[in-house]
Amino acid sequence: MAKRTLLMLSIILLTCSLLFSGCVGQNGNELNAVQTDVQNDVLYQVSTIDALLEGLYDGEVTIKELKEKGDTGLGTFNTLDGEMIVIDGEVYQIRTDGLAYLADDTMLTPFAAVTAFEADEVIVMQEKINSSEVAFMLEQALPSKNIMYAIRIDGNFSSMKVRSVPAQERPYPLLVDVVASEQVVFEHEDVEGSIVGFWLPYYIEGMNVPGYHFHFIDSERVEGGHVLDYTLIDGTVSIDHTTGFELLLPSDDDFLSADLLRDKGEELSVVEKDD
Numbered sequence: 001m002a003k004r005t006l007l008m009l010s011i012i013l014l015t016c017s018l019l020f021s022g023c024v025g026q027n028g029n030e031l032n033a034v035q036t037d038v039q040n041d042v043l044y045q046v047s048t049i050d051a052l053l054e055g056l057y058d059g060e061v062t063i064k065e066l067k068e069k070g071d072t073g074l075g076t077f078n079t080l081d082g083e084m085i086v087i088d089g090e091v092y093q094i095r096t097d098g099l100a101y102l103a104d105d106t107m108l109t110p111f112a113a114v115t116a117f118e119a120d121e122v123i124v125m126q127e128k129i130n131s132s133e134v135a136f137m138l139e140q141a142l143p144s145k146n147i148m149y150a151i152r153i154d155g156n157f158s159s160m161k162v163r164s165v166p167a168q169e170r171p172y173p174l175l176v177d178v179v180a181s182e183q184v185v186f187e188h189e190d191v192e193g194s195i196v197g198f199w200l201p202y203y204i205e206g207m208n209v210p211g212y213h214f215h216f217i218d219s220e221r222v223e224g225g226h227v228l229d230y231t232l233i234d235g236t237v238s239i240d241h242t243t244g245f246e247l248l249l250p251s252d253d254d255f256l257s258a259d260l261l262r263d264k265g266e267e268l269s270v271v272e273k274d275d
Helices: 026-038 049-053 063-067 131-141 175-182 253-257 265-272
Strands: 005-010 042-046 072-076 083-087 090-094 100-102 112-115 121-125 148-164 184-200 211-218 224-242 244-249
Touching (some): 049 175, 049 265, 063 090, 063 112, 083 148, 083 184, 083 224, 090 211, 090 224, 148 211, 184 224
Parallel strands (some): 042 244
Antiparallel strands (some): 005 244, 042 112, 072 083, 083 090, 090 100, 148 184, 184 211
């Protein structure tokens, strides 16, 4: 395995009271406890979204290594072979048949983001609400737009629209072209399951997807995919405030010579949106 380059970006909260009540206790004991907890709130990421958009689909990190960094998250697999969802410490591969397969520890990923999920707040949803309304509600609930959030939505969905993409062969096409011509879309009705993903600040552009990025798997762990649209009947929304960021960059020749300066904002919008 090629030698890897590790980039650590630490995001420090200037005001601890923004996310935690009672930060400072007698003799500073409570503050020390909070600081210790914050060290665990790290988003661990393999490669960058711009690299994936550029068609860099060869993985260096194994699923076993990824699971050691977090129990919740998303990504894709070597050669772009389907959608990845990480939930409850297990990694599933959603292929273009729409089905979920438990990923082998030896499989590789070219892009993934995971965290050790611990909910800082839980919102109970008791009324039918669509994905746009959920997005608006969540943004109003976030205490700051300057840190990262891992989000998990468990519930009953009257509709769930997801997609997956097939494995690619060299020379790899751009991701936007794969999605435009080869993505397979599935529409489920009256399904119970979980949405997993992130809301990330807009300064993360180029490294990951700013705003929301979600993947879905049903409660039986049978089917799922990259979320395009949904309607939630009822459920719970769990939010994990995440203040640390660790980025592992590839070191192969493809990455080192890739054009990562090219503006890919429009391509990312096409890749993420519901057509």
